[in-house]
Amino acid sequence: MTNVSRLNRPLAVRTLLIGMLPLVLFACTPTVQMVAPTEPITVNLNVKIQHEIYVKVDKEVDDLFSEKGLF
Structure with a gap:
């Protein structure tokens, strides 16, 4: 039975x-x-743009444009 320890390994293997x-x-x-x-x-970009425009006109100005026109 041969017992080879780590220290006795050949130089090439080490x-x-x-x-x-x-x-x-x-x-x-x-x-x-x-x-x-x-x-x-x-x-x-899933962007929902919603806008509303409200125009408020005085009754007198509205009557002026409807009867005589602008000019």
Whole structure:
């Protein structure tokens, strides 16, 4: 029965494991990417515009326009 401990591993295996450690740590880091949208930005505004105009005319002015006209 052979018992191989970690310290007795060959030098090439230890070098390979130590060399792969930064690659493994770098692979776990998240990346952030900013990409422009492919379709245009649309803004949908559902706005209801309602207005009322009230015209108040004096009775005398109304009679003046209806009888003689403006000029």
